[in-house]
Amino acid sequence: MRPRALDEVVGQAGLLGTGAPLRRLAEGGPAPASVVLWGPPGTGKTTLAHLVSAAGGRHFVELSAVMAGVKDVRAVVEDARRRLGSTGQETVLFVDEVHRFSRTQQDALLPSVENRWVVLVAATTENPYFSVVSPLLSRSLLLTLSPLGDEDVRVLVRRALEDERGLGGAVRLDPAAEEHLLRIAGGDARRALTALESAAGAALEAGVEEIDVETLERAVDRAAVRYDKTGDQHYDVASAFIKSIRGSDVDAALHYLARMVEAGEDPRFIARRLMISASEDIGMADPTALQTAVATAQAVALIGMPEARIILAQAVVALALAPKSNAVIRAVDAALTDVRRGLAGPVPSHLRDAHYSGAKRLEHGAGYRYAHDYPHGVVAQQYAPDAVVGRNYYDPTTHGAERVIGDRVDRLRRAVRGLPAPEPAAGEQQPAPGAAPSAPEEPGATG
Secondary structure, rough: OOOOOOOOOOOOOHHHHHOOHHHHHOOOOOOOOEEEEEEOOOOHHHHHHHHHHHHHHHHHEEEEOOOHHHHHHHHHHHHHHHHHHHHHHEEEEEEOOOOHHHHHHHHOOOHHHHOOOOOEEEEOOOOOOOOOHHHHHHOOEEOOOOOOOOOOOHHHHHHHHHOOOOOOOOEOOOOOHHHHHHHHHHOOHHHHHHHHHHHHHHHOOOOOOOOHHHHHHHHHOOOOOOOOOOOOOHHHHHHHHHHHHHHOOOHHHHHHHHHHHHHHOHHHHHHHHHHHHHHHOOOOOOOOHHHHHHHHHHHHHHHHHOOOHHHHHHHHHHHHOOOOHHHHHHHHHHHHHHHOOOOOOOOOOOOOOOOOOOOOOOOOOOOOHHHHHHHHHHOOOOOOHHHHHHOOOOOOOOOHHHHHHHHHHHHHHHOOOOOOOOOOOOOOOOOOOOOOOOOOOOOOOOO
16 A cells, blocks of 8 residues: 555645645655655655655665664665666665664765765654754755654545455444554554555455454554543543543553553653643652753653653653642732732832832932842841731642742741741750751652
8 A cells, every 4th residue: 555656745845835845855856865754654755765766767775774784884875876877767765764773884874975976765753853864964855754643544444444455345444443543543543544454454364354342452452442532531541641640540540641652642641741730749858859840841842652651651751750749820810819819019129129220319229138148148128018928828838849848838938038047946056047958868669
C-alpha cells in the first residue's frame, strides 16, 4: 500500500503543496545535495524517498543505519560514481535512522554529498540538530514531517480495505474496531496497516468477513482502551490521574498515565497537567517539583513519542512521591478573593514609581527605605495597601521544605511589620530576620 504518487500521500500538505521543495524534487526537479526528513515513525519518510528516486529515473539504494557501516556506504558511493560517469544516472541514497550512524559514519557521507555523487535522503525520528553532524546538516535541506492525524490514518486504512493492492474488499471493519485501530496506531500509518493485516487474517481464518473489536484485540494482542479523547473518559481519566498524584499513590498515577498514553493522548496535555500539579499540590513543600515538570514538558516537545512516555513516567513518580502542600494555591486564591471584594486601595506613596518627571512634586517615593541598605537586607516599612495591612495569605504547612520556610516567613513578617521578635527559648540564639533556619529531619518521602 505504499503510495505510488504524491497524490496518494496523506498528512503532509505543508511539504507537498504547489511549489514546495519536496514536491518539486519528487516531480523530477533539480535535487539538492542532501535532504533530511525529520518526523515521527510511520509518517511517510521512506515513501517520500522512494518517490524522489522514481522522479527523473534516478537509481535508488536504501541503507539502514542499524545494519550498515562505513564500508557499505563507501561501496554505494563508488557504484554511484561509476553509474553517474557512465550513464549520467543519479543515485538516491536513502539512509533510514541516520541518527544511529556514528559521527565517523556520517562524516564518511560528506565527500559524496559535496561532490554530488549521490543525492542523500536521510530519515530520522530524532532532532537532527542534536543527532546529525553540523557539516552534513548545513549542506542539507531539512524537511519536518507532521504527525499523522486520526483522519489521515483513517483514509489509509479504508484505502487498504478496498484497494486490490491491499485487502480488495475481502473484509469489512466494524466502526468501533476502526476507532480502536486508530487509537492503537497513534498516528503511525505502518502500525495501522500492520494491525489491519493481522486482524484481517484472523477474521478470514475464523470464516467471518467483518473485523470487530474482539478480533482486532486478539490479532494485535492489545486490549481496547475505553477512552475518548474528546469525551467524558478524557476528563475522568485526567482527573483521576491528578488526584492520584495529589494522594501520593504512585502506582495509580502510573496506571492512569498508561491509559492516556495507550489511548493516544497528546503528551503535551499530560505535561501541562503535571506542571499545574507541581504548583497546586506540591508547591513550596518541594520547590524542585515545578522544575521537574517544566523540564519534562520541554523534553516531551523535543523528543516526542514513544520515548517521551519514559520522561512522563519519571515526572509522575517524582511528583507522586513528593511532599504535598496546597499553601501556594490557597495563598493566591485568598489574595484574589480580597481584590475581588474591593480590598485594594492605593499603593502606598513611598512605593510608587519615582522615575518620571513630576513624581518628586507628588512626593512619590519619598521616605522609601532601600532594603539592601539595612542589616540582613530587611527593613520595617509598609508594603501592602492600607486595606489589607496585616493580612497573611501564605500559610505554610509542616510538610517537606515548608517546615523550614514557615519559620522564615514568621520572622520576616515580624521584621517587615516592625513587630517584636518572639522571646527565644532558654539557651537558644535568635536568628537574623533574613537567615534561613536549619532544616529539620524529613521523616518520610511523602511528608
